[in-house]
Amino acid sequence: MRNIEEALADASIRDYSGLLELDATELARYAADASNGWWKRQLCALALVGRVPEDYVGDLIARVRDFGEVNEVRAALLEALADREELLPWLRDEAGKLSQASKPSVLQARGRLGDRTAVPQLVFLAASPWAHEGRLGRAGVDALVERYGLETILADIGGQSPEARIAQVRLQAAGGLDVSYALADEDRAVAYTAQALVEDVARLRAYRDEAPTDEAKLWAAYRLYQLTEDQDEARATYEELGRPRIEVPGLDEDMRRVIVREYAGCSQRRTDPRWRIELICTEAPPERDEAAEAAELNHALAALTAAGLEPQPPVSAGQHHHQGDGTYHVVTVGSGNLAVSTLGRYATEYSGDPDPAARTALETAGFQWIDADVAAIRVTDLCVYHFGHRSDLTVAELLFYWQD
Template sequence: MRSIEELVPRALQADADGLRAVEATRLARWVVDTSQPWWRRTPCAAALAGRVPEEWFAELSARAQDPQDTTEVRIAVLDVLSDRAELLPWLRHEDRRGESGHGMREAVLRARGQLGDRSAAPELATVAFSDSLRSERSGGSGLDALVERYGVEAIRADLGVARPEDRAAHLRLRAGAGEDVADVLADPDPRVAFAAQEYMTDPGRVRAYLAEAPTVDAKLWAAFALYRLTEDLDETRALYATLGSPRVEVPGLDEDVRRAIVHAYAPWGCTRGTDPRWRLEAVCTEPPAPVDQEAQLRRAVAALTAAGLAPQAPVPVGEYNQQGDGTYHVILCGETEVFVSTLGPFVTVTAGDESPAREALRSAGLRWIDPWDTTQVTGLHVYYFGGRAPRSVDTLLFHWQD
């Protein structure tokens, strides 16, 4: 029999099949031993699914409830104990709302759902509506468990419709029951309507709905769903034109900048809260010409050199920040950071004296973007350091995410 150390030699390298073959009491001993590394204890806990030794329940339960233990271990233990009704008083205690470990609150709610606690339904709906895939799965799993126990109609009755997350939960439950959910394309919240179009699978039904859709937004969502299903660009463009090619107008946003941004982030690089007009604009309009990044960087370096600014070699932003990725290169000129976008001939400066660099880059035919311009590209929601919201022009053209 292989040792636990061999089955889990390092973090994120567990032999799950091998662990499931290990005696349950041996695994439990490792899980409760806080002197062992959390990354070994966690897969050992997961391998106890469906075979928790009764004599180890109390100690395992104590690990799940200990706020000083590692969150990953607590969640894994809670998952394998989520059929134990004895945990409900602890799970429902108001202190659980203050759980600070990443993913712990979601795990608590999922366990409540799996134990049949209908009072958790509204909070599970909130978690299921999250943009985080991990949270969405936790909330959805808890709701599914409640539905399996009580039925769709009972759980729908536990949810209101005032909040977008409640309506999204109704949508999930209806779609899971095989109902037609085309009417939800008219939901006023774009996150809910986006989710509804993802559930559309029949192009014929989408076309039929287009004739009855009550709002322009609903028609746009239907057109977008149809494009997703058929990839028929001619049909989508014709529908978009029939609707008047509606756009989200952004005062002060020049057309060349707009085109670069919309084709960089829409239709799929934006998040669920994005207005459908941006998504259809990206599908139905021609993208800008591809950027010759090497030639653009050579022009920028040559102009900065001619201005006596002694530029260093351009560096991709991910390399410059030693992590992540983005849409620009950095050229360091002393203490001045020059950013050159990969989305078009756009440049800016975010540190040091901008004036010499600005004039040099303009003379090379590059488009200067004011770093202090706070123009928001409304309706286009883009992920940026944990947030999903409209961003300023400079953030979108010079976007970095670690």
């Protein structure tokens, strides 16, 4: 059998299967020794799940309770010690002093250990838009349901806040209950959660026809399309409701179609369903592939070169920022930079002081110049993730998007 350092050399957070072959006592000793590298101790702790040696329980619990412990190690140890009831008093009464980053794993552990006083915080955590936090919150709630039963935990949750209603809908659906009623919830995150959980096509059709609001009808139509891919049925509802859409003053139709094509299908849960149904029911411009994007970029470069501006070789948004990815290329012209979108023939002044002739050259070549007024138009109720926020963005942020 390989020794622990050899196994760790081949391991990663996504694959520590080699450590599962090692003796649990050796792993526990290594994880409990704070002089070892934190990421190595984290992997050892994860490899101990379901087989913590009783002789090392006290040492590992001491690491959990050490306020100086690395958050990732503490979270892994809580996974390994998920059944240790003696941890609960400290988790409930003292762990609040830990950093915010530690609280999701602590809350999950409290749920696993049967602490119903954690329900309000777990419900809020379960509704987090951050995938890791939401997963931990849901696991904590589910553990409580398994221990105490669905009705008891639903009563603990209540239904006053949107987060509580999200938890309520999820648990009801998991229990086989119909949650189509929540498509009419006033909070879009609740309605979005509900529509994703309804699987009964016949029930959705019946609900769509009797829904109390147009927005609820749209959620039903949207979910029906996800389940059936019947565009004609979605369009029938769309037409019946008068082709509803979010009006954005100043946004021209071609640009709107490009934005809908790019963002309405991957939008966040608080996006208005009118954007979602517009994507399904209206004609979108052709999808752009790398060849089409390259051709458009070369067209822009040729226009700038023909105008005698000597553009420098373009760099992608990710290359320009040395990380991430985006929907534009940066082209240096004179003493400044232009941004040329990959979503369509759109260009704008990016930074510095590019030659004013660049705008004329690109407009002559068929590119739409995004000036300050157009750039500032906010596309409302279409929520897009952008540097930690999930909200409306401006035309400039959508056409020239970058995320690290």
